[in-house]
Amino acid sequence: xxxxxxxxxxxxxxxxxxxxxxxxxxxxxxxxxxxxxxxxxxxxxxxxxxxxxxxxxxxxxxxxxxxxxxxxxxxxxxxxxxxxxxxxxxxxxxxxxxxxxxxxxxxxxxxxxxxxxxxxxxxxxxxxxxxxxxxxxxxxxxxxxxxxxxxxxxxxxxxxxxxxxxxxxxxxxxxxxxxxxxxxxxxxxxxxxxxxxxxxxxxxxxxxxxxxxxxxxxxxxxxxxxxxxxxxxxxxxxxxxxxxxxxxxxxxxxxxxxxxxxxxxxxxxxxxxxxxxxxxxxxxxxxxxxxxxxxxxxxxxxxxxxxxxxxxxxxxxxxxxxxxxxxxxxxxxxxxxxxxxxxxx
Numbered sequence: 001x002x003x004x005x006x007x008x009x010x011x012x013x014x015x016x017x018x019x020x021x022x023x024x025x026x027x028x029x030x031x032x033x034x035x036x037x038x039x040x041x042x043x044x045x046x047x048x049x050x051x052x053x054x055x056x057x058x059x060x061x062x063x064x065x066x067x068x069x070x071x072x073x074x075x076x077x078x079x080x081x082x083x084x085x086x087x088x089x090x091x092x093x094x095x096x097x098x099x100x101x102x103x104x105x106x107x108x109x110x111x112x113x114x115x116x117x118x119x120x121x122x123x124x125x126x127x128x129x130x131x132x133x134x135x136x137x138x139x140x141x142x143x144x145x146x147x148x149x150x151x152x153x154x155x156x157x158x159x160x161x162x163x164x165x166x167x168x169x170x171x172x173x174x175x176x177x178x179x180x181x182x183x184x185x186x187x188x189x190x191x192x193x194x195x196x197x198x199x200x201x202x203x204x205x206x207x208x209x210x211x212x213x214x215x216x217x218x219x220x221x222x223x224x225x226x227x228x229x230x231x232x233x234x235x236x237x238x239x240x241x242x243x244x245x246x247x248x249x250x251x252x253x254x255x256x257x258x259x260x261x262x263x264x265x266x267x268x269x270x271x272x273x274x275x276x277x278x279x280x281x282x283x284x285x286x287x288x289x290x291x292x293x294x295x296x297x298x299x300x301x302x303x304x305x306x307x308x309x310x311x312x313x314x315x316x317x318x319x320x321x322x323x324x325x326x327x328x329x330x331x332x333x334x335x336x337x338x339x340x341x342x343x344x345x
Contacts, residue, residue: 010334018288019076019079027134029166030072030076031154033072034069034072034104037068041064041068042239043225044061044064045061045064045065045306048060048061048064049061055111059111059114059115059117059118060114062118062122063114063118063121065115065122066121066122067125068123069125069129070121070124070125070128070189073125073128073129073132074086074128076128076132077128077132078205078208079208080132082131082132083133085228085267086128089124089127089128090124090163091122092127093120093124093127094120096120096123097116097117097120100119100261101113101116165295165296166291166294166295166322167194169295169298169299169302170186170190170298170302170315170318170322171186171187171190173299173302173303173306173315173318174186174302174306174315177306177310178305179310182310182311182312182315184249185245185251185312186251186312186315188241188245188248188249189241189244189245189261189312189316190239192237192240192244193264193265193319196237196265196268197268199233199269200226200229200230200268200269200272200273201272203225203226203229204222204225204226204272204273211273211276211277211280212280216338219273219277222273223270223273223274224314226269226270226273227269227270229269230263230266230268230269230270231266231269233269234262234265234266234269238253238258238261238262238265239264241261242255242258251312256313257312257313257316260313260316260317260319260320263320263323263324264319264323265323266315267323267324267326268323269325270331271326271327271330271331274330274331274334275287275330276331277334278330278333278334278337278338281337283333283337286333287330290326290330290333291326291328293325293329294322294325294326294329295322297321297322297325298319298321298322299323300316301317301318301321301322302314302315302318302319302322305318306318307318
């Protein structure tokens with residue numbers, strides 16, 4: 001995952017932002033993005049072959065390559081609003097993956113599992129490319145390495161890396177306690193929590209290119225939509241977590257636990273569009289700075305609380321503190337930018 005984040009360099013936000021501003025040059029932009037990040041891809045291959053045996057390194061390198069290309073074309077599918085095709089590809093490929101995994105016992109071996117995962121990524125990437133083949137054929141861009149692409153998007157790259165660390169920090173600290181019961185219970189929460197964090201993005205992704213093009217009015221309307229959806233969806237997520245806790249861990253959801261779960265999940269529905277607003281206004285450095293602050297706040301909170309008491313409540317309190325801090329800092333940054341912009345205009 002970390003390797004893919006590095007190779008992607010800027011992720012889907014960079015892709016959609018560039019195409020939204022120059023829609024008539026979309027094909028050229030995609031081809032330039034593919035070429036500009038190719039040296040990083042080759043460097044990741046070299047590091048992979050240095051760290052792993054040849055058989056495993058080959059599977060990992062191929063998986064990184066096809067995941068990188070797939071990410072690019074699935075971002076394009078969202079930009080083109082090909083949601084039916086995108087969903088169909090994901091479902092078909094995932095079903096194929098599950099059928100193969102459960103049909104052949106040999107996939108329990110790490111090498112064979114990597115081969116299967118690589119095949120899964122390759123299949124979904126080839127299907128996505130076949131639907132959007134006009135972006136790669138005919139080829140217009142001469143082979144070159146434009147370092148300015150990487151330099152201009154380094155803020156988005158750093159943000160994706162810090163975001164990746166932030167999404168794993170809590171799990172690493174909980175596992176550091178060596179409390180197997182706590183780790184098992186927290187993994188149940190984390191499995192739902194990580195997927196819940198994607199929901200706000202799924203809500204605003206159909207409007208993403210319009211959000212990059214239009215002003216604050218559209219931003220406010222979509223933010224109200226996401227916040228309203230969050231107030232409806234968060235209780236459903238809490239119910240799912242409560243059922244999982246009761247069924248798999250024998251933990252009953254108390255009012256205190258419910259409050260901690262709410263403030264761990266709901267803030268992402270509020271601040272997700274604040275992040276997009278700041279990225280749209282080329283304030284990636286501020287977003288990175290605020291994310292690092294939250295990373296440190298969450299680390300300190302989790303470390304102190306888990307040192308005092310190795311309980312699920314301690315871990316969830318640390319996560320809730322981190323999420324609420326992120327909500328507060330991003331909201332303040334957006335208001336600060338809007339005030340400055342209105343005064344200057």
